[in-house]
Amino acid sequence: MKKVRKLVMLLLVMAFTIVLGGCQDSKEQETESQKDSSSQTSEAGPTMGGSIVVGIPQDLEDSLDPHKSVAAGTKEVLFNIYEGLIKPDEQGNYKDAVAKSHSISEDGKVYTFTLREHVKFHDGTEVTAEDVKYSIERCAGINGDGTPLVAAFSNVEKVEIPDENTVEIYLNDADTEFLAYLIVAIIPEHCTDLDKNPVGTGPFKYVSRSPQENIVLEKFADYWDTENQAYLDKVTFKIVGDSNAVVTGLKAGSIDMYPRINATQLAQLEDEEDLQFYEGGMNLIQALYLNNAAEPFDDVRVRQALCYAVNRQEVLDIVADGRGTIIGSSMFPAFEKYYMPELSERYNQDIEKAKELLKEAGYPDGFEMTISVPNNYQQHIDTAQVLVEQLKQVGIKAEIQLIEWDSWLSDVYADRNYQSTVVGVDAAYLSGRALMERFASDAEKNFINYNNSEYDKLYEQVKKSTDEQEQIELYKKMETLLCDDAANVYIQDMACEVALRKNYGGYVFYPLYVQDMSKIYMISE
Numbered sequence: 001m002k003k004v005r006k007l008v009m010l011l012l013v014m015a016f017t018i019v020l021g022g023c024q025d026s027k028e029q030e031t032e033s034q035k036d037s038s039s040q041t042s043e044a045g046p047t048m049g050g051s052i053v054v055g056i057p058q059d060l061e062d063s064l065d066p067h068k069s070v071a072a073g074t075k076e077v078l079f080n081i082y083e084g085l086i087k088p089d090e091q092g093n094y095k096d097a098v099a100k101s102h103s104i105s106e107d108g109k110v111y112t113f114t115l116r117e118h119v120k121f122h123d124g125t126e127v128t129a130e131d132v133k134y135s136i137e138r139c140a141g142i143n144g145d146g147t148p149l150v151a152a153f154s155n156v157e158k159v160e161i162p163d164e165n166t167v168e169i170y171l172n173d174a175d176t177e178f179l180a181y182l183i184v185a186i187i188p189e190h191c192t193d194l195d196k197n198p199v200g201t202g203p204f205k206y207v208s209r210s211p212q213e214n215i216v217l218e219k220f221a222d223y224w225d226t227e228n229q230a231y232l233d234k235v236t237f238k239i240v241g242d243s244n245a246v247v248t249g250l251k252a253g254s255i256d257m258y259p260r261i262n263a264t265q266l267a268q269l270e271d272e273e274d275l276q277f278y279e280g281g282m283n284l285i286q287a288l289y290l291n292n293a294a295e296p297f298d299d300v301r302v303r304q305a306l307c308y309a310v311n312r313q314e315v316l317d318i319v320a321d322g323r324g325t326i327i328g329s330s331m332f333p334a335f336e337k338y339y340m341p342e343l344s345e346r347y348n349q350d351i352e353k354a355k356e357l358l359k360e361a362g363y364p365d366g367f368e369m370t371i372s373v374p375n376n377y378q379q380h381i382d383t384a385q386v387l388v389e390q391l392k393q394v395g396i397k398a399e400i401q402l403i404e405w406d407s408w409l410s411d412v413y414a415d416r417n418y419q420s421t422v423v424g425v426d427a428a429y430l431s432g433r434a435l436m437e438r439f440a441s442d443a444e445k446n447f448i449n450y451n452n453s454e455y456d457k458l459y460e461q462v463k464k465s466t467d468e469q470e471q472i473e474l475y476k477k478m479e480t481l482l483c484d485d486a487a488n489v490y491i492q493d494m495a496c497e498v499a500l501r502k503n504y505g506g507y508v509f510y511p512l513y514v515q516d517m518s519k520i521y522m523i524s525e
Helices: 002-015 032-044 072-078 129-140 151-155 178-183 243-252 263-269 300-309 312-320 341-345 351-360 378-394 405-414 432-439 453-464 468-484
Strands: 051-056 086-088 094-096 099-104 110-115 156-163 166-171 204-210 214-219 234-239 275-281 285-290 368-374 397-403 420-425 488-493 495-501 521-523
Touching (some): 051 243, 086 178, 094 178, 110 129, 110 178, 129 151, 129 156, 129 166, 151 156, 151 178, 151 432, 263 275, 263 495, 285 300, 285 378, 300 378, 300 488, 312 378, 312 488, 341 468, 351 378, 368 378, 368 405, 378 397, 397 405, 405 420, 432 468
Parallel strands (some): 051 234, 368 397, 368 420
Antiparallel strands (some): 086 094, 110 166, 214 234, 275 495, 285 420
């Protein structure tokens, strides 16, 4: 480990000095601290009450409206405030939430939900079938300008209320994956300022937000699930954008938990007796994302050359002491039935092959490029620095451009005004479509401008398929196309290292990018 850290420092000096979210449990990689933690908590036991300060790397720059939020960091906080008709558990199963039961018609076109009685919003009002209808129609664009706020909801034909406890969702086309999208938040129809004052049904309610400082939540005493109420009375998400401040805060006790510490931070903290560490997968597709519509990345040979130029194992070794899972397409290992580990071998580093492709594409001497990276994600910055050095081997001169997170969302993600970027892309829903839909040529979320008519045809097929095995095969074909086209330089599903003070327990990993604070408790002495 010390040898790797020296290599990190050497690389950073060689490059230059530089002042873009739930994790999947990895039982094979259970650390000793996890084992110590579980034995400690089983003896002492959880206690009700108390508070916690959780460090997060950026403010919630986009909307607090759950139907409009984009950033994974925002969604992981809102997970504690909002609930849908169903909600995921830590095993990836869907459990009824605002609904107490549901059924799907044989043709996959009608979803019927029986609502749970006396579920309350955080403002004290009870959830009604009208609120549910409004929420679904809002996501589908039916009660707005016709533009769906959630892409999958474009398939919604209508929402009906047969009685005050029942909601029926009718789809234009059969969709057996639609259930996964119904974790989308149920919101009160009478609230019009959710972007500033979120009101949900979750175990915690929103209290306040101080820009660039913190977001404060408190336990919702009237939460419907009395058997699974939150332990803690208060959760403060503290914005700690500086990597050194994270270490200082954890050592000094001003931060009790930090969900994603990097290898350098871990090395500085691993001897702290007051801390315990949990390791899993981050459920993010980290890649060098390429604007396929911008020169020179509009040429598949150039994109493939970049893939061959990169040594991904070296990236993992230098940035994360070898932790993480190398991937070859836009699917992470938590989606086991869709995941194709063999694609990670498609572009093993081959410098001569990379040079040959660049020569064929008209760049025998390489070219210059810019990598835009959010300045509050140290892991992505570190990865970009390694890539800069590796690309030099094939004559490509890459320059890192650090930008604010809100600028990344507007310039890179929304306006697509960039050449390349290093970030991690998450799946907001537990379905293969959640990761694959963004690469349809007309998808609003297709920020890399990927355009392949065969991919579009496969996407239309999978949306209409009601056969699970056929869906799996179609998704794998789509993954293979993204790999063959070198749509991006895929790197890894990053390792997720969670630091938690030892007087807390209950941390659980999810196969989604979330932080479930209702499970965390203070340990009784």
